[in-house]
Amino acid sequence: MGHKENVNKLIDENIVEIHKLIQKKIEIWSDYVVFSGLWWLGVGLSVIPWIIWYVFRKKNSTDRILYAGLFIMTISLALDILGDQFSLWHYRYNVLPIVPTYFPWDITLMPVSVMILLQVKANGNPFIKAILFGLFSAYLAEPFFHWLEIYVPTKWRYTYSVPIQIIIYLVAHYLSRREKFSPIYQKK
Known part of the structure; x- marks a missing residue:
């Protein structure tokens, strides 16, 4: 058998x-996690913040803010998947059993x-924010989810998250201020 065949095998x-x-994970999830208190918490955290944002958002900035939000979702999912795959942390009580990340954190x-x-104090100093x-994310949110035993850092310290969260916010701020979009269609 050649090298390629060995690798393929x-x-x-x-x-x-x-x-x-994955099948075992789904079995554990369906037997013990789904409809548990921590599962319902995850469902609530997946939906309620979006409702609050929708009600209180600045309507004339919706598209611009969602543009930044989509970036946050994408980068959060990517980094969370990397952290999980490299065994830096893992999650319990997932809302969805086959997603390796904590869906409410990354998507909501x-x-x-x-x-x-x-949107709050939109002209405030982005570096301070x-x-x-x-x-807040590193020293309050992460420890809270760790305390709930949803988030389990294995080779990760909360302090490592601080510069990452700062950069993510600053990039989102930058994206939310972009105005150089050309029209997709010609006005008649």
Whole structure:
């Protein structure tokens, strides 16, 4: 058997093992997690912040703020998946069993928090807001989810998150201020 065939065989065997583990994860989730108190908390944290943002958002800034929010979702998911895959942390009580990240954090809490901060005191110093966001996320939100035993850092310290959260906020701030979009269609 050639080198390529050996590699293909190893990859295929690994995929079979991963599939078995995912099936076991779904079984544990359906037997113990779904409809538990922490599962319902995750569902609430996935929906309620969006409702609050929708009601209190600045209507004339919706598109601009959602643009920044989409960036936050994308980067949060990507970094969370990397952290999980490198065993820096993992999550329990997932809202969805096959998502390796904590859905409410990446899809709701991070983007909605930033979108609200972008609108509150919109002309305020973005560096101060970024630092406050980084400190709050790292030293209040992460420990809270750790205390609930939803978030389990294994090789990660809260302090590592601070500069990452600051950069994420500053990029979102920058994106929310962009105005150079050309029209998609010609006005008649």
